[in-house]
Amino acid sequence: MASEAWPADALEEVPQCPYCGGTDRTLALGGVQDWAFGCAPGLWSYWSCSQCHALVLHPRPTKASIGQAYTRYYTHGGDQRVSPLGRLKQRMRNEHWSQMFDTSITPRLGLPRGLGWCVTWLKPWIAEPFGLRQWAQLPKGLLIDVGCGNGDKLKLAGHLGWQARGIELDASAVQAAQAQGLQVEQGGYELLARYQGQADCLVCSHVLEHVHQPLHLLALLLAALKPGGVLLLSAPNASSHLRRHYGENWRGLEAPRHLAIPDATWLRDWIQGQGFACTQVPSHPLETAIESERMRRRALTTEPADVQAAKAVLHSMAPATLAEQDVVQLVCQRAKP
């Protein structure tokens, strides 16, 4: 893989930062390869935008060729087998969240309300997925997940009473979602243009960094919300504390699929500048630290030693400020008239 180059005629220059339009930049990381999935050829460089601090892949694959970087990508529609222990853990998590938000997320243990304490002690060990709290607490209506994969979040949102729809580019992921009875359309994020002013909630999780024109995606997302509607947006953060530690091995890079990685503070300020109220929610860095350890070994599967090493790294670091979160997670609400 490393010995192969990305075809030169399928590369394009990126003269301006895709976020702020700035042209002044410095080389941040050179010689980066696809250590995340080991499927895309090429050696890549990420540049740090002097104006907005985004990490910009330059040169980058053209829109017409980027699909070649997604062969052997996530197996969206693939093996859904879960071990008996995994199933028990899932039921305990769902029971915990059902009790916490006074709802019912299945499959669960089915404990009566008074026995909620049996699972609430698990709280420190169960990372709450970003968005769950908002889905449980916001008034229900139309929810659209842009880049929904095989629809796990749609299923959860449906359980919580949302009319959940998905948009997904990957045909096998769309098939897997539709086979479960979920409403998913195949296509790019441009399909959002049909929903102008209609969505009560939008989910856009780890899509922004994959697209050639992130500002176009952001504009379509913000325009698709109803007044009072909420966008749940997440992406790797160019100013992550883990990026500083792991450098070229940082999981957030994922060359050449991650084309432009925003800076958390800049992204929040930009969305606020469009008239949206924006709150940042802290992320849980353990999973990406484990993945970064795995990439540091140039391996494609994690081992228990990666978990131990990642925990030791996080233990040795000062807690990340909001500006340094590994993943930027924003709750953006469109103003009511």
Ligand SMILES: [Zn+2]
């Ligand atoms: Zn910039």
